[in-house]
Amino acid sequence: METWNKLPLAAMDWFAEREAINRNYYRPIYSIHKWWARRPGTTFRALGLATLTDDSVQAEDILRETSSGSFDGLFFEDQQEKFSDKTVLDPFVGGGTTLFELNRLGAQTIGYELNPVAWWTAKKSIDEVDLNKLRDRFERVLDDVRDELDEYYTTKDPDTGKECEILYSLQTQKVKCLSCEDSVQLFPRYELGKKKKTSPAVIYCKNEDCENRIEYLDHEIGETETCSSCGEEFDPSEGTYGYGKFTCSNGHKSDVKESLQRNDQKPEFEYFALYYRTPAGEKKFKEPDADDLNKVKQAENKLEEIREELPIPSQKIPDGDKTRAL
Ligand SMILES: [Zn+2]
Ligand SMILES: [Zn+2]
Structure with a gap:
């Protein structure tokens, strides 16, 4: 089946509209870094699911509205294991939405970007982080400046x-x-x-x-x-x-x-x-x-x-x- 026919467009539209009003609802971590005209993450998650799943998966399996007016589907499930053997290439990274969302789906990601600021922002948003080290540094910054700034x-x-x-x-x-x-x-x-x-x-x-x-x-x-x-x-x-x-x-x-x-x-x-x-x-x-x-x-x-x-x-x-x- 063509990927296009697997897209739950009406539901994607519903999510994209809400995400555009307040990006923090869906992607608090990577919206920390500002970038111009970053595309809706929900749209790319649905696109990713339509692309990475096999032909047995239909649009309504990805995202559908239930009779009670809420939503259901693969969109809400943890996919980390399922797509770990897939690799996604984005030759024009820009705001990084493709890489971030496909990475959240568990795929390996490779990106190219000409603009060094966009490249750095995207890379730092997706790089692996040693949480202990990060916490450590954060505590050090707190110790250094808290009394002075409080x-x-x-x-x-x-x-x-x-x-x-x-x-x-x-x-x-x-x-x-x-x-x-x-x-x-x-x-x-x-x-x-x-x-x-x-x-x-x-x-x-x-x-x-x-x-x-x-x-x-x-x-x-x-x-x-x-x-x-x-x-x-x-x-x-x-x-x-x-x-x-x-x-x-x-x-x-x-x-x-x-x-x-x-x-x-x-x-x-x-x-x-x-x-x-x-x-x-x-x-x-x-x-x-x-x-x-x-x-x-x-x-x-x-x-x-x-x-x-x-x-x-x-x-x-x-x-x-x-x-x-x-
Ligand atoms: Zn006047
Ligand atoms: Zn007054």
Whole structure:
């Protein structure tokens, strides 16, 4: 049977669509390394199964939707033994998806790649790792830097005064409007967190003068929300920024890149929220307070102090295919 006829296309499509939204669902390990336009791993797993199995295997054996709406098939089974005598050659490795997925199926893999960065990334993603050695090195790094860095990653919970671990520091870019010089905080939307079973929805007030911009809602985020601190009414799904363009408070539309170039400005960022975990395990948002901002200052000062000793490359990036693409 032709491999093509063994592809469970509708089910593959279902998985690829979900994987595209959040790659961490399917391949947390190798998505650590970024690469442009990496293809969906689920698609290549199904392709691999269709290619490596014999003619007795049909599309529905590989992946099928069950009557209860879940999925079933070889796709979910451990294949490591079955394909260990197969060798797969990928002459154009790129993001490495073919190699990774076929390797996960148990096949031997050989890849060629012209771009040294892509080659290195793919190779390191698939190389055998001595886990004991890795754990050892990791512990050494922890011992070396933990005490020094820990203080930059803690914040006080305003409700309890307890020290908490910072999970994310959220920043927004500030740009000047080309028409009226209004300084604009770029937000694609004013939503910090959607309502889930265990956590409330959180929005960020669009009024820059508002005293208390983070707001917890007891309902799903609606099309119009009212800030309980300043009374501003706004649609949290409508931000100031989208697709490289931004809109100032006077309604002028400008291009971010053009605005930076014409104002001869470097991109400027501003902390606007911290996402942290309390000792009891609760995850919360807060606006950075004076202590938090002070820590950022301290970190900046420290960086200046030791900049000379750091192995930061100073040479110019040579012109190449993608040098000016970003
Ligand atoms: Zn303007
Ligand atoms: Zn407000």
